[in-house]
Amino acid sequence: MSLVFKGFKDILLVLIVTFPFLGSGDVHSMEIQRVVSSGGIEAWLVEDHSLPIVSIRFSFPGGSVNDPTDKSGLANMSTKLLGEGAGEFNSQKFHRRLEDLSVSLNFEAYKDIILGSMKTLTRNRDEAFDLLKLALLKPRFDDDSIQLIRAQIRSRIARNKNNPNNIAQRTYWSMMFPEHPYRFESSGTFKSIEKISKYDLKSFVRSNLVKTGLIIGVAGDITADELALSLDKTFGGLPRYFEKNEIENISPRTLGKVVVVKNNLPQSSIVFGQNGLARNHPDYYAAYLLNHILGGGGFTSRLYKEIREKRGLVYSVYSYLLPLDYSSLWLGAAATDNKSVKDTIKIIKSEWSRMQDYQITQEQLQSARDNIKGSFSLRFNNTASIAGMLLEIQRKGLGINYIQNRENIYDMITINDINRVAKKWLDPKSLTFVIVGNPSNIISSEVISGK
Known part of the structure; x- marks a missing residue:
């Protein structure tokens, strides 16, 4: 409402x-x-x-x-x-x-x-x-x-x-x-x-x-x-507490499948992802920086440069971390025409693998830091956005001094931290794809009839 x-x-x-x-x-x-x-x-x-x-x-x-x-x-x-x-x-x-x-x-x-x-x-x-x-x-x-x-x-x-x-x-x-x-x-x-x-x-x-x-x-x-x-x-008049059902923590079933939902459209929508990190995990900030380089940095990200800029295969492509209360995902999405789906998935998997072994440069790390730190202040342009940020800082348990400490947190992350997190967390074999469209030459684990 x-x-x-x-x-x-x-x-x-x-x-x-x-x-x-x-x-x-x-x-x-x-x-x-x-x-x-x-x-x-x-x-x-x-x-x-x-x-x-x-x-x-x-x-x-x-x-x-x-x-x-x-x-x-x-x-x-x-x-x-x-x-x-x-x-x-x-x-x-x-x-x-x-x-x-x-x-x-x-x-x-x-x-x-x-x-x-x-x-x-x-x-x-x-x-x-x-x-x-x-x-x-x-x-x-x-x-x-x-x-x-x-x-x-x-x-x-x-x-x-x-x-x-x-x-x-x-x-x-x-x-x-x-x-x-x-x-x-x-x-x-x-x-x-x-x-x-x-x-x-x-x-x-x-x-x-x-x-x-x-x-x-x-x-x-x-x-x-x-x-x-x-x-x-x-x-003050709200009830203090009410007994609720217990919700169990769960790991997503990222089994490395490629599922096609057949739909008679000229374009395909792609969602992909793997297991992610909880917001309070010690590796979260390094993973956030890593994702910025991989797929979260817009025009500067590797997925965008390799798939959109160099090859022109997609209309859009990106990735992001999604920590939930009872699970966590590392998700991404892309939109492309049907004939480009196969190559798009191939390059996404390739870049996921490449980041495990790729040694990022100090320049790339600093650029990602600067983008993340600079964009943060743009969120505080009115009272509603500030109130929303105060809410999120509390929800995530980041502490009342988070805004003052945030830049230092990212400045302390090193290239070795990024490389360690890439090897530990990126799992190209578990990447699971869902494609909605009528893609060409796709070997899929499952085909579902679109409704």
Whole structure:
């Protein structure tokens, strides 16, 4: 559920002209305050009073990974309904009230978390927090709203059903985690969302929107004392804890297969990957640098240069690390015409192998460092992005001094570290590919008929 109103955008446009954006200075001098309310609710805060705007990002653990097997999509439907009426306000009145106050309110369910955000002008801050409290504590789940959201989800499922990129992702995740909740799409299926009742929606909210595991990041025109009062007022009424199903950690089934999902299209979508690293693994930062050189550095990455720039085989190609709460992947994707799929896969495997033995230069290492360090500060261009970063730093357990320490962490990584991590972690034999299209001359482990 995302509610962003024109009035807020128009006012913000004037503010952009009048004031500099928060974050335009040195991010390393940014002061992060740990605020704990009298009720024990904690948030991290970056104060900035140059703009009359406050942004908050918060998360609850659990996401769609907690969906019942036969009711996948429950977390997604529940969160989309949180802003469709609360307390005395039905959906229409709730939307109108947000619009009148120029408040942006959003809830989303991901695999591991439920994410919420709000942005408000300072003058409407108290009323905005009141509306957020209503959405969290007294969602209405009116029948007409449930039917509306169910219809919207059906429409999205229908669009994704024939989208080649979505088919590739869906197939890959079901292969990697055949017996784990990660195999399900967060949006659910036609069949599963029809089984979700009002009782299920209410139960999910009671079970998952709890204080235990709640993480909050705030940035903008609010003091620590003001925030402490708002934290108790907004989140203090949530249940403290609810018993949940235990989710097991799992290794993805990266078996080195090449799976083709036949689809009568002139182009092919490719998803590939292997086992990855947890975010708290000691090798993570070296692996992040390594991936930047391999496939995460855009135009400068080896995959892009070898496959796109030198040979013109693909429209796009990249790789990235994806640490999850219960597993980790090292993923990549490419898009190409059908006749180029075979060569594209061959070169991806070759580059994966080459990086195991290739000795990177000091120049390459420094370039990757500079890109990673330089791009980081660009994320802090408004209060919403800062609040989001505060949330992520907490979620990943990086420590309140992470922003100040981050550059030093990357500066300490040596060529020997990169080479060691490449040999230890890159596993070309386990690379698993899913291709959606009608590729030529592919020897595949499995062929699936496209639907």
